[in-house]
Amino acid sequence: MLESYRNARAYPFCPGCGHGLILDHLNTALVRLGLPPHRVVIVSDIGCQGLGDQYFITHAFHGLHGRSVAYATGIKLADPDLKVIVLIGDGGIGIGAAHWLSAARRNIGLTVLVMNNFNFGMTGGEHSATTPTGGVTATTRGGNLERPLDLCATAAANGAGFVWRGTAFDRELADVIVEAVQGECFALLDIWELCTAHYVPNNAWSRRALIETRAALGMPAGLVHRGERPEYARLLAAAAAGQHVSAPGLRGAALTPQFAATLDREFRLVIAGSAGGKIRSTARTIGEAALLSGLWAAQQDDYPVTVQTGHSISTLIFGPREILFTGSGRPDALVLVTEEGRKAAGRYLRALTRESWLFTTPEFAGLDTPAQKVVIDSSGLGTQRSRKNLGLLLSAAALRRLRLFPIEALEAAIRGERRKDVAAENLAAVAASAAVQEAGRRGA
Template sequence: MQVQENCTYMTSGAVMPFCKGCGHSNILKKLNEALGELKLDPKDVCLVTDIGCIGLTDALFDKVHTVHTTHGRSTGFATGIAVADKVLAEKRLKTIVLIGDGGSMIGLLHIVNAALMNVDLTVIVANNFLFGMTGGQQSSLTPEHFITQTTPFGNMNPSLDICGIAEASKAGFIARAVASDKDLSGLMAKAIQHSGFSIVEILELCTEHATKRNDLKGSMLAKMAEAEGHKLGILRNDVERREFSVKYAADVQSHLKEMKPPRFIEPIEGHKLKMPVGFIISGSAGERVQSSAGMLCQAALRCGLEVTQKNDNPVTQGSGFSLSEVIISPEEINYTGVSEADFVVVVSETGMKELKAQDIYQRISDKTVFIVDESIELDEVSSKVIKLPLRKMCGGDKASLGALDYVIRNYSLFDHEIFIKLLEKKFGEYSKIFRGEYYLDLV
């Protein structure tokens, strides 16, 4: 048991809860010194602690903000704190994560992503090569051949080089040290001071589990690391890489003028519908089926109608079928599916196949009008079927649009001029949108 006195950041008279000889006591003492060296206002420091013995830190630091988190997630929470502080608040905080070797692996992607983002936080990995709190089980940072509770014949795996991972993740400041290093506080201070992501791995002894099972002394830690190919000292100190909020200001916030707020429409009285009209529009992915249905909706909306557009496609977005169910109605629309279609538009074989899979023949009546490309074979139906050279005259990508234009033009659902205006805004002069005009006059 060690008693810390005259501390700035630590609880005065704090009793270390760790086992005799455990490296954690020294790491925390040095962390306190590091904060002192940097002369940080305690209210500008946040310790984010992980699960495990190192997570018992909170009660020991009663002058600074402490956030004790779930296992491995500490760096994730710290990322949120640090990003919010730097981008949305006063940029005052120094956020320091205290995590063990076990936590650093279960939470590895949080560390990797914080490093990639270059968030201003410091991760201190207290590496005692095993899960101490739960009985000394093997972790991913346990060296090869090391004896733990769960590797009684020696660890079969080599240990993870957490600093190497940090390096590959473009971390700006990376260091590896031993808990007994004389200048550990200076090293931690450098890491904390670094603007952007920093990580310090500190090798230490678990006197309850590691030294009892292995021939291990504090003086051997450095050699052990080197035998695993893990170098000691400051491994990288890159001050050129921009910290996240600096990059964000340059790369995103500078573009605010290009961002557009939501736009609205002031509808007109442009229809005489008394009943809802339901469309099923089906074709192939990549042929603008859903966006054409969207233009139908936009036009109907402009004419004062209520609309719903329910899309369907396979999980892939650029292949297979593409389908829209559209309802335009003078009244509120509840059920958004088209259970009895007024118009069925089919512009490709793929679209027809999907419609059959979706029981299309159960969803039509005598009043239904089919608008289909001339190439498509339909089963015999009592509905009206209009075959048009849609693909030939409009191209695959405008076949749905051509069909919808045909419907709006010939069935007086709403003001055709409004639809034309929308088309022209997107594609230029109406008469030149489709390859041929003559089909438009067919009824």
């Protein structure tokens, strides 16, 4: 067992600052836990406390102000077996409120140590979300008029599994950290401390004042809340492994190549249509078909904030080798579905060459282009043709002509849809694409 998780470097904090006390308690807790250093991640926020992660022999991650809990959430979701500890100040906890409230609501297994000294100590002693009423800071020279945020009550109300309040001087703090880390839940420790550079001289602040202020505000000390419910990272991991059928947004099985593609180079396909016309989902399904054919694929989407109105453009890149980027300036083929798509796809139309392909409807038969133009008339399909499946129908017809990979791969990708009624409609559109009338010519 390690005797310390600290390295040999001395802390840089001001004399009397509470940060060093809290980090010493954290070190004691880590020794008692006996965790392998490579299975512990300390994520630090911006502020004086953000200097703390570099004094430990664990993994460390340092990011933007208020975002430490968001980073920690991603790390925990990526590897639920890691012990992830967040160091954040009262400034960051106010700036990043949405992040830790969401983590509490989900019950992400993080231990969040809030080093709460009631001001932005690193930037000059400005007031924060936890500055007590009446507190004098660089921005509240006449005394703070606001009520401070009750971090513990807020965390508890939003579903945190372990909530505690105390001070950096509490002897049991290391034991509390051990309990929080072992709890495998969202744990928030509101640790009150002294900022000797700013808050102490401005407010005649002291260890005794911490306790008196806490009582005056009606904020209890000790264990404030404990709740029992599943930890989200493990719950999500189980869902991803197929052990929970109700998991939202997760595909049931990995995409394993089942077909053989003939494509031996990168190929760029752009589909330009209207929002609400299932352009993006069509592109996603085609991308999955490419994967089922042993190709790599990348997708980029462009659509307005109105979502269901305006244009919708998807750019796909296929190839036999890994693709590390998205988007394309010059498509090898453009599927032009609607007028809204045409208006937004001007740069793609202008980039077409004699080696490019343009697949479109009779509406755009007169477009002037050097590309090999294929006009696809689906008007004779009757009820099989609709606004929502026209993009898929034209794209499937294009894939039949281009022969990048078997059309059966597209059908297999469609069968993987969660909604079987949608899959049936899409399969019908792909089948109908074999019956459309084509008129091919170069230029116009």
